[in-house]
Amino acid sequence: MTRLVQAELLKLWTTRTARVLLGLAAAGTAGLITLVLVFAGRPGQPTLGDDALRQLVAAPNGPLTLAALVLGVLAMAGEFRHGTATSTFLVTPVRGRVVAAKLLAAAVAGLAIALVAVAVVLAVALPWLPAKGVEVDLADPGLAARVGGLAAAVALYAGLGTGLGALFRNQFAAVIVGLLWWQGGVEDLLVAVLRRPGLGRWLPDGAAAALIAPGEATLTMWAGGLLLAAYGLALALVGGRLVVRRDLS
Amino acid sequence: MAAISVQGLTKRFGDVLAVDRLDFELDPGTVTGFLGPNGAGKTTTLRMLLGLVAPTSGAATIDGRPYRELADPARRVGAVLEQSGFHPGRPARDHLRALATAAGLARRRVDEVLEQTGLAAAAGRRVGGFSLGMRQRLGLAAALLGDPDVLVLDEPANGLDPEGVHWLRGLVRGLADQGRTVLVSSHLLAEVAQTVDQVVIIDRGRLVAQSTLAALTAGADRTVRVRTAQPEALRDLLAARGATVNLDGPDQLLVGAVTAEEVGQAAAAGGVVLHEMRFERSNLEDVFLELTGGKGAQP
Numbered sequence: 001m002t003r004l005v006q007a008e009l010l011k012l013w014t015t016r017t018a019r020v021l022l023g024l025a026a027a028g029t030a031g032l033i034t035l036v037l038v039f040a041g042r043p044g045q046p047t048l049g050d051d052a053l054r055q056l057v058a059a060p061n062g063p064l065t066l067a068a069l070v071l072g073v074l075a076m077a078g079e080f081r082h083g084t085a086t087s088t089f090l091v092t093p094v095r096g097r098v099v100a101a102k103l104l105a106a107a108v109a110g111l112a113i114a115l116v117a118v119a120v121v122l123a124v125a126l127p128w129l130p131a132k133g134v135e136v137d138l139a140d141p142g143l144a145a146r147v148g149g150l151a152a153a154v155a156l157y158a159g160l161g162t163g164l165g166a167l168f169r170n171q172f173a174a175v176i177v178g179l180l181w182w183q184g185g186v187e188d189l190l191v192a193v194l195r196r197p198g199l200g201r202w203l204p205d206g207a208a209a210a211l212i213a214p215g216e217a218t219l220t221m222w223a224g225g226l227l228l229a230a231y232g233l234a235l236a237l238v239g240g241r242l243v244v245r246r247d248l249s
Numbered sequence: 250m251a252a253i254s255v256q257g258l259t260k261r262f263g264d265v266l267a268v269d270r271l272d273f274e275l276d277p278g279t280v281t282g283f284l285g286p287n288g289a290g291k292t293t294t295l296r297m298l299l300g301l302v303a304p305t306s307g308a309a310t311i312d313g314r315p316y317r318e319l320a321d322p323a324r325r326v327g328a329v330l331e332q333s334g335f336h337p338g339r340p341a342r343d344h345l346r347a348l349a350t351a352a353g354l355a356r357r358r359v360d361e362v363l364e365q366t367g368l369a370a371a372a373g374r375r376v377g378g379f380s381l382g383m384r385q386r387l388g389l390a391a392a393l394l395g396d397p398d399v400l401v402l403d404e405p406a407n408g409l410d411p412e413g414v415h416w417l418r419g420l421v422r423g424l425a426d427q428g429r430t431v432l433v434s435s436h437l438l439a440e441v442a443q444t445v446d447q448v449v450i451i452d453r454g455r456l457v458a459q460s461t462l463a464a465l466t467a468g469a470d471r472t473v474r475v476r477t478a479q480p481e482a483l484r485d486l487l488a489a490r491g492a493t494v495n496l497d498g499p500d501q502l503l504v505g506a507v508t509a510e511e512v513g514q515a516a517a518a519g520g521v522v523l524h525e526m527r528f529e530r531s532n533l534e535d536v537f538l539e540l541t542g543g544k545g546a547q548p
Contacts, residue, residue: 007351014343015336083334084344086301087391090328091352093300093317248301249293 001104004097008075008105017074022113025067029060029117033124040132048134054146056125057118061150061212064117065157068110069178072161075102075109076239077171085248099240103162103232110158114151149211149221156211156228160204163235166243181205204231250313252277252399252430253298257307260293260454267293269454270307275432277398280425282441282448283434286541290454291434292331295403299328311399323352327392328401329385337377341368341387344376349394362390367416381408389420400424402433406440418444438537452541465536473504473512476525486519487512503529 012018033056039045040052076099079085092098129136137143161178168174180186187203200206201219210224218224251274260268268290275281285291296302298309300316311319311326319325335344345359363369366386371379376387385408392400402421406414421444425431435441438448448465450457458465477483480502484494492507504512509526516523 003353004351007347010343010347010350011336011339014340014347015338017338078336082336084336086330086333087348088351089301090299090326090333091323091348093319093322245303247296247303249296 001097001101004092004101005104005108008101009108012071012075012105012109015078018071018109021067021071022116025060025064025113026116026120028063029120030124032060032063033121037125037128037132048129048132050135050137051142052129052132052134053125053136054140054143057121057143057146058150058212060117060121061153061208064113064150064154065208066179066182068106068113068154068158069161069164069182070175071109071113072106072158072163073165073171073174073178074161075106076162076165076243077169077174078165080169081171089248095244096240099162099166099236099243103159103236106158106162107155110155111151113158114154117154118147118150145214145221149214149225152225153208153211153228156225156232157208159229159232160235163232163239166236166239168239169243169246202227204228207231250277251275252279253309253311253432254313255294255298255307255309258294258297258304258309259306260290260297260302261305267454268297268304271451271454271456273449273456273459275430275449277430278425278428279447280421280431280445281433282438282445283432283451284438284441284448284537284541285434285436285451285457287436289436289451289541291436291451292403294451295328295330295401295432295434299326299330299401301330321352321395323348323354323395323397325395325397326399326401327395327397328403329388329392329405330401330403331407333388333391335376335379335384335387338375340373340375341379341390342372344387345390345394348391352395354394358394358396362393365393366390366420382410382413385409385413385417389417397429399430400432402431404434404436406435414440450537450540457540472529473507473509474525474527474529475502475504475512475516475523476500477502477516477521477523479521482519483516483521483523486515486521490515500524 036056036059040048079088088098089095126136164174164178165171168177187200187205190203191197191200201210201217207219207224207227210218210221214221219227253275255271255273258268258271271294283291293302297304298316308315316322342359342363345362346356349356349359363372366389368383368386368390371383376384379387385405389405406417409417421431421433433441433445442462445462447461449459475483477500480496480500484496484502487494487504487507490507490511493505495503497503512526
């Protein structure tokens with residue numbers, strides 16, 4: 001399994017898409033943090049408190065989870081889009097192993113994206129915050145929890161993307177469905193239609209919120225992380241079954 | 250044990266019976282042409298053999314095992330399939346590195362197969378910029394990565410220019426000479442006639458013939474075209490031996506129902522000078538067309 005995960009990581013890294021997504025995530029994070037810091041404290045804008053670094057670390061979660069989702073979709077559905085599935089399954093005819101390897105590789109890639117983004121946040125914010133009169137405490141356990149939560153959420157979203165890619169096999173359809181769910185407010189709509197305000201936290205985005213911005217309304221971090229992982233696994237199991245069974249002709 | 254064995258292999262896509270109770274066995278070390286018109290079921294058969302398409306019924310095995318159960322498929326079987334693609338943004342060497350990594354093969358194999366297929370100079374380039382011929386070479390390189398004993402090639406000459414076809418023929422012959430089992434499909438008999446020991450011919454999903462090339466044409470009349478300065482004299486000599494002879498132009502005869510040796514003997518005995526004597530190549534194609542119902546064999 002190790003060599004299959006290595007092969008999948010190599011595949012991700014050797015196309016421009018992954019590097020562009022990573023670059024966009026880093027540049028977008030730098031831009032976002034710069035904007036927040038420039039405007040912080042101005043009239044009508046939030047001021048920076050002592051928990052500023054915690055909030056800044058979690059700030060780019062939206063674009064990062066989206067980038068990870070797209071990367072996960074491409075890792076799986078790209079094989080069908082470009083016809084590389086044939087050579088992949090010739091080398092590894094037990095296709096379930098390929099899907100599992102892709103899931104793991106996508107999670108590793110998601111982790112890498114999150115860590116690069118955190119490094120960018122620190123690089124921009126650390127020299128800047130003292131100038132804004134904010135005291136920075138890197139040993140803050142709340143900061144570590146926020147970094148861990150963000151990394152887990154981004155990695156798990158990459159896994160969700162892989163599951164979606166396996167389910168749809170068409171990368172365009174999978175990305176659209178992912179986008180609609182992620183940004184189209186499907187979960188809010190569900191909660192509103194079903195009139196179950198407590199339902200939100202049990203849905204994927206709600207589970208991710210427990211990782212990114214835990215609070216009163218969310219599950220605990222651990223529960224949210226496990227729930228999000230369960231969603232990813234369930235998608236991958238259903239999608240993987242289709243990938244395993246379908247003829248490749 | 251047969252290197253490749255196909256037993257009662259059947260595939261139905263909805264209402265279409267693509268492959269219909271196909272049976273054949275290939276011994277290790279043989280080079281076999283897998284022939285049939287376009288749409289005869291060749292690709293579907295090969296994809297079932299390689300575990301990419303599940304048979305409706307029947308079985309296809311390599312060394313007695315279904316492909317999906319082979320312990321180390323890349324080292325046992327190499328395949329080039331028509332619709333196998335490449336990520337356009339990935340350089341050729343990286344495509345091969347990913348496959349070699351997944352198969353647990355040494356990294357030097359990547360450079361070796363790039364060299365073997367003449368792609369070493371283009372290895373760092375993205376596949377999106379490759380010509381059809383270069384893609385075929387890259388497909389072959391991938392097939393050769395594991396140094397397999399069995400090679401399955403689906404229409405490998407498609408997209409190759411004449412020089413590429415010549416190169417491919419040499420490569421396949423070289424692989425066969427090393428004792429590997431080769432199964433190469435084509436819709437053109439002439440394309441593989443120089444390379445293969447035997448042929449398996451299918452049409453509309455069914456086996457039409459499995460035989461050696463020699464046996465395939467033995468039953469058919471082989472017409473010999475003879476060019477000579479004395480066509481009338483030779484015609485009379487051959488007619489006396491029971492040959493069917495037709496004049497074809499001022500200095501040429503088309504001779505049937507006798508062997509080329511007999512034509513030579515008749516000419517020598519009668520003191521007739523021959524300028525040229527050759528088999529009409531189209532005969533092999535005639536047999537093919539006859540067996541496959543005479544349709545779809547055009548390139």
